Amino acid sequence: MQRVIAIYPGTFDPPTNGHLDLIQRGARIFDELVVAILRNSEKAPLFSVEERLEMLRECITPWENVRVESFAGLLVDYARERGAHAVLRGIRAVSDYEYELQMAWMNRKLDPSLETVFMMPAGAYSYLSSRLVREIGALGGALGGLVPASVESRLRERFRDAQAAPR
Ligand code: PNS
Numbered sequence: 001m002q003r004v005i006a007i008y009p010g011t012f013d014p015p016t017n018g019h020l021d022l023i024q025r026g027a028r029i030f031d032e033l034v035v036a037i038l039r040n041s042e043k044a045p046l047f048s049v050e051e052r053l054e055m056l057r058e059c060i061t062p063w064e065n066v067r068v069e070s071f072a073g074l075l076v077d078y079a080r081e082r083g084a085h086a087v088l089r090g091i092r093a094v095s096d097y098e099y100e101l102q103m104a105w106m107n108r109k110l111d112p113s114l115e116t117v118f119m120m121p122a123g124a125y126s127y128l129s130s131r132l133v134r135e136i137g138a139l140g141g142a143l144g145g146l147v148p149a150s151v152e153s154r155l156r157e158r159f160r161d162a163q164a165a166p167r
Contacts, residue, residue, distance in 0.1 A: 003031040006086040006117065007079050009071070012037050012052050013045045014151045016133055018125035020059055022090040025119050027063040034082055035060065039072040046134050046158060058150050076111040086115045092126045138162075 008026055012019060012035070026033045037052050047055070049070050056068040071078040079087060087107060089100055104116035121128075133146055137155040147155065 004086065005032040005034065005082060005084045006030040006088045007034050007036050007075070007082065007084045008088040009036045009038060009075050009078075011041055011043060011045070011130065012056060013043070013047055013130050014052065014133060014147060014155065015056050015059060016125070016128050016130055016147050016151075017145065018090065018092070018121045018128040020148065021121040021125055022088065022119055023060060023063065023066055025121075026088045027066050030086065030088070031065060033063070033066045033088065034084065035066060035068045036075075036078065037068070037070040039070045047154070051154070055148075055151050055154060059148050074110065076107055076114055079114050080111065084114070086117050088117050088119060090121050091118045092121060092128075 006026060008023065010019070023033065023035060035056055037049055037056070039049050045052075053068055053070060060066045060068060075087065087104075089104070091097055091100055100116075100118065104118075107114060107116060120126075128146055133143065133155070136143060136146070137159055140159070143152045143155060
């Protein structure tokens with residue numbers, strides 16, 4: 001029987017408990033799940049791709065069928081290279097749907113053989129985003145329950161360094 005491979009692409013700056021929740025769900029239904037960090041993002045990231053690779057690799061140890069990579073260029077090209085059948089994306093609320101649907105349609109236009117599968121994270125993460133986590137971290141707010149402990153300590157370190165740097 002053919003093994004079903006899915007790519008879970010994103011920026012993951014930083015990875016959150018919502019991302020991990022989706023990885024857990026994806027790991028249950030796909031034979032292999034590749035978490036893929038976009039390298040050539042237009043966004044200026046807080047963490048380098050290497051730091052995000054490390055953070056995600058520290059978090060995915062419970063799942064044997066999950067691995068983490070980075071990619072550049074078109075997602076459909078990367079998915080084809082990896083022999084993937086599906087792209088996994090999370091939808092937290094209706095507000096995510098429009099952007100996700102547009103991407104899914106465009107990816108289908110570029111490669112009709114690649115399916116996009118949407119999954120919902122646990123309701124507790126429906127308001128969680130990397131952008132809010134960065135903002136809370138920068139302003140010294142509590143991050144418990146929002147990100148894995150290892151990510152939280154890196155965020156604290158990053159913002160401590162930023163405060164210590166001369167202006
Ligand atoms: O976590 P994000 O930032 O919402 O993830 C967006 C991502 C990485 C999935 C998307 O930007 C992407 O796939 N970029 C790769 C370039 C590409 O294929 N663009 C066309 C998508 S329709």
